[in-house]
Amino acid sequence: MRSLWLLAIVGLSLYAAEVVQVGDKFKDSGKCKACHSHIVRQWDSSWHAKSHYDNDEYLRKTIDYVARKDNRKSLNTIKIECAACHNPRISVTSTSAEYEAIAALKLDKDSAATKAINNNGISEGINCVVCHNIDQIHDNLPDSKRGINRVSWMPSGIMTGPYGDAKSPYHKVEQRDFMDTNPNQLCFVCHANDTSEEGHRFIDMQVEFKSGGKQCVDCHMSPRKDGVAATLRDVNGQAHKRLIREHGFKGGHVxxxxxxxxxxxxxxxxxxxxxxxxxxxxxxxxxxxxxxxxxxxxxxxxxxxxxxxxxxxxxxxxxxxxxxxxxxxxxxxxxxxxxxxxxxxxxxxxxxxxxxxxxxxxxxxxxxxxxxxxxxxxxxxxxxxxxxxxxxxxxx
Ligand code: HEC
Ligand code: HEC
Ligand code: HEC
Ligand code: HEC
Ligand code: HEC
Structure with a gap:
């Protein structure tokens, strides 16, 4: 029995989400504008950019409602739960019973959890360094592990992307299949399923998906088309021509x-x-x-x-x-x-x-x-x- 417990504890710690701090040079989309302004503009109009308590009324009121009805958990604990997919660069990924006791007495102002929630590094929701800083997606984990709990991050400053031969003076680059031939894997990190506070599976999008034809990015970004990934000119005085996709992530809100x-x-x-x-x-x-x-x-x-x-x-x-x-x-x-x-x-x-x-x-x-x-x-x-x-x- 004891060894079973031990196994369970080891298993849990293996599954724990990992936090990698994003350096100031890469934290927000403003830092990418000098060379990727067209992409920043498209992304900025998307609902990925609004995925934060302060920027989406529906998300905010849902979080408030859950916290009001669930008297075992504080508002900040609910915010941290939802951040797994809505704000995955948050630096605290769970709270303890001790934290709940402190929060109930409103003594949590200086806690790591409160600081993580108020950090403006997450205010852009699902921004560039959410998708382009993912190193690996762990599809061997149980299907309830999503968002932050399903990925491991690159060290800050390395951008994963579709190209095998890109060079940038601002950041390192690495090619990944989930940015190229298998982008559904990236979307399913979050758009797969979700479970209520009562353990009820209320969304199961990955299960209902009929694969084989188009990929999510074909319809919700754009088909691949001629353009430039970066506007920066290279040694020949030209910006590199590339096949690119739009970053509007247009969906139900459009x-x-x-x-x-x-x-x-x-x-x-x-x-x-x-x-x-x-x-x-x-x-x-x-x-x-x-x-x-x-x-x-x-x-x-x-x-x-x-x-x-x-x-x-x-x-x-x-x-x-x-x-x-x-x-x-x-x-x-x-x-x-x-x-x-x-x-x-x-x-x-x-x-x-x-x-x-x-x-x-x-x-x-x-x-x-x-x-x-x-x-x-x-x-x-x-x-x-x-x-x-x-x-x-x-x-x-
Ligand atoms: C497993 C990942 C995941 C978790 C965890 C998660 N969400 Fe979401 N949420 C999503 C995805 C993906 C969408 C967009 C899906 C869509 O529009 O159909 C979404 C959309 C929403 C929307 C609709 C927003 C809009 O503008 O229409 C609300 C509200 C919401 N989530 C609330 C919450 C709350 C509250 C929590 C925490 C209790 C939470 N979510 C946790 C993945 C997640
Ligand atoms: C000083 C200019 C500059 C800045 C600032 C910059 N980049 Fe880049 N980036 C480039 C160049 C140049 C390329 C290569 C373009 C090419 O080869 O077509 C590139 C390529 C990329 C790629 C594709 C990589 C690949 O291998 O497929 C991604 C993703 C990317 N940048 C993300 C970002 C993000 C996110 C930021 C902001 C945090 C950012 N970049 C800031 C110049 C810049
Ligand atoms: C880190 C988690 C995450 C990843 C990865 C992710 N999304 Fe999202 N996506 C969300 C959340 C959360 C929302 C809802 C944001 C809101 O409304 O506040 C959303 C919203 C959307 C919407 C808007 C839906 C609507 O009803 O308007 C589209 C479209 C979308 N995502 C497409 C994609 C595609 C395509 C990919 C893969 C390239 C992807 N997403 C990857 C979490 C994610
Ligand atoms: C929801 C995930 C997601 C977010 C957020 C996101 N990207 Fe991308 N990005 C992708 C995917 C997927 C591709 C690969 C498109 C393809 O198939 O060629 C891509 C491609 C790129 C490329 C290569 C050129 C192109 O357009 O195909 C650059 C550069 C890039 N992204 C920069 C950025 C910057 C800068 C931001 C923030 C403003 C950003 N991305 C936000 C998913 C994302
Ligand atoms: C063949 C094109 C196509 C593909 C592929 C596709 N979608 Fe959609 N999707 C649509 C259309 C059309 C709608 C309805 C209008 C809208 O919301 O964009 C939609 C709606 C949505 C919505 C909002 C649904 C709602 O009822 O509120 C989400 C979220 C979404 N798609 C995510 C995804 C994800 C994630 C993938 C990949 C797993 C995907 N889509 C693949 C065409 C597509």
């Missing part, structure tokens, strides 16, 4: 990305009105983070007169251990889950009414469903904005 993300077929059937949503993407939609929503709104018309409006919502609802509606991070179970499977389809049957000679169907996406927006009191209009996927007009 309205233009939703246009035609699904195919929509509408027809009259014996049961009423059939709306079929076809998903050509290699992952489900909605996918990834819970409480996203696809809305199907139908307007039944007679000539110019609206006879009736119906709305169907495809989203996921979660229940707490007391069976109350809650957010994903506090879920004990999933109450119901509705999304359109990867490279699959779903047919919804709506009623038909007499006198209808035309239906207008609008399919759109919202970042947060009504339930969670209400629980968290989210204010920014982006969370409730309907981003149009497709509109179909059917004359009967």
């Amino acid at each position: 309205e233009s990305m939703w246009q035609d993300a699904l195919k929509v077929e509408v027809r009259k059937s014996a049961g009423g009105l059939d709306v079929t949503l076809v998903n050509p993407q290699p992952h489900a939609l909605p996918s990834g983070f819970g409480s996203r929503e696809i809305l199907v709104e139908v307007q039944y018309m007679n000539g110019n007169k609206v006879i009736k409006n119906d709305t169907l919502s495809l989203t996921t609802h979660y229940l707490s251990k007391r069976n109350k509606p809650t957010i994903a991070h506090l879920a004990a179970k999933t109450q119901d889950s509705a999304s359109i499977p990867a490279q699959g389809s779903k047919t919804l049957t709506l009623p038909m009414y007499s006198g209808v000679n035309q239906v207008l169907v609008s399919v759109s996406y919202r970042l947060v469903n009504d339930e969670v927006r209400g629980l968290l009191d989210l204010k920014d209009p982006i969370w409730s904005k309907k981003m149009v996927i497709k509109k179909v007009n059917l004359k009967l």
